[in-house]
Amino acid sequence: MQRSTDHVRIQEEDFSMEAEVNAIRVTSQRIGGIATFLGCARDFSDNGVVSAIHFEQYASMAETAMQDLRKQALQKFDIIEVRIIHRVTTVVAGEQIVLIVVAAEHRASAFDACRWVIDTLKQYVPIWKKEVCSDIPKLCFDATPTPLH
Template sequence: MPNSLIRIQEADFDVSAELAALRKGDPRVGAVVTFLGTVRDMNDGSQVKGMTLEHYPGMTEKALEDIISQANTRWDIYQTLVIHRVGPLLPEDQIVMVAVTSAHRGEAFSACEFIMDYLKTAAPFWKKEDTPEGARWVDARIADDAAMTRWNQK
C-alpha cells in the first residue's frame, strides 16, 4: 500500500531534506518526481508584493487525502509527499511541494501532475494577493480547470 504524507504549514521547508526523507530506506525507488511552486512577483499584469494563503483546517487535509488516493488507484506509486504553506508569503517564497516516488518515471510524472492539477482546483485553499492597486482574491485559472478536466477523460 502506498504511503502519503500531507503537511499544511506556515514554516518554509528544505526541499533536499524532504526528498532525502521520502526516499530513505526504500530501494525499490527508481524515480522521484517533484513539483515546487513559488510566489511570483507578477500576476495578470499586476505587480504582486505578497500574498496570503488561507485554508479550512481538516477539510483541506481530507481533500488532499482524496486526491492522493485517486492517484494511487491510477498509477503504481510508492510514496507521496504534499507540503502546502499557508499564511503570508513574499515573492520567491516556496508555496507548495508535491513529490512522488515509483519504480519508473512515467508513473511518477503522471501522478505528480495529476495531484498538482487537482490541488490547484479541488483543494480548499484561498489566495489573496497584495498589489499596488490593493488586495484581491485570486480565482482558479481557466487553464487549471482545463488541466484537471483532461484527467476525467482518461
Template sequence: MDTKQLSERIRVQTEDFSVEEETNKVKNSSKRIGGIVTFLGTARDFSKGRDIHKIDFEHYPGMAQKRLAEIREQALKDYDIIEVSIIHRVGEISIGDNIVLIVVGAEHRKDAFRACSWCIDELKRITPIWKKETTPQGEVWVEEHP
C-alpha cells in the same frame, strides 16, 4: 499508514519546508524507487499584468488536509507509484518563497511525472485553499487556478 505517518506525507503549515529533506523522506520510503519527480510552487512577483508584493493563503482547517490525503490516496491507487508527499503553506508568503511541494516516488520516471502532474492539478481543483495577492492597486483574490 497511521495518523503520524500520514501527517509526515500530508501537511498544511505556515513554516517553510526543505525540498531536500522532503525528497529524502520519499526516497527513503522504499528501495524500489528509481525515479522521483517534484513540483515546487513558489511566489512570483508578477501576475496578470500586475506587480505582486506578497501573497496570503487561507484555508479551511481540517478539510484542506482531508482533501490532500484524498489526492494522495487516489494517486497511489490510480498510478503505478510507490509514495507521495504533499505540503502546502498558508499565511503570508513573501515573493520568492516556497508555497507548495509535491514529491512522487515510483519505480519509473514516467509514472512519477504523470502522478505528480495529476496531483497538482487536483490540488488546485478541490483543495479549499484560497490565494490573495497584494498589488499596488490593492488586494485581489485569485479565483481561477491555471
C-alpha cells in the same frame, strides 16, 4: 498535530525540498525515480506587481481533501509514495508555496502522478490565495482558479 514525517501537511512554515525528497527516497529501495513539483510565489499577475500572496484554508476540509488526494494518487498510478506539502500563510514573492514529491519504480509514472496531483489539488483542495499588490493600495483577491504552471 502534523509532523515533518507526515506525507500530507498544510503548514505555515517553509519547507526544505531536499529534506522532503530525501525523506521519501529512504522509504524504499524499489524507488527508481522521484519527480517533484515546486510551486513558488510569482512577483506579478494580471493585477500588477505582487509583493506577497496570502493563503487561507477551510482547515478541516482541506486536510481531508489532501489526504484523499494522496490516497487517490496511490491507487490511480503505479507509484510507491507521494508527499504533498502546502503552506498557508503570507508567502513573499519568490518563496515556496507548495511541494509535490512522487516516488516510483519508473519515471513515467512518477511524472504522470506528480502532474495529476498538482492539477487536482488546485481544483479539489479548499485553499484560496489573495495577492498583495505593491502598486495599488489594496489587496487583490484572486477568486479564479490559478492557471496551471
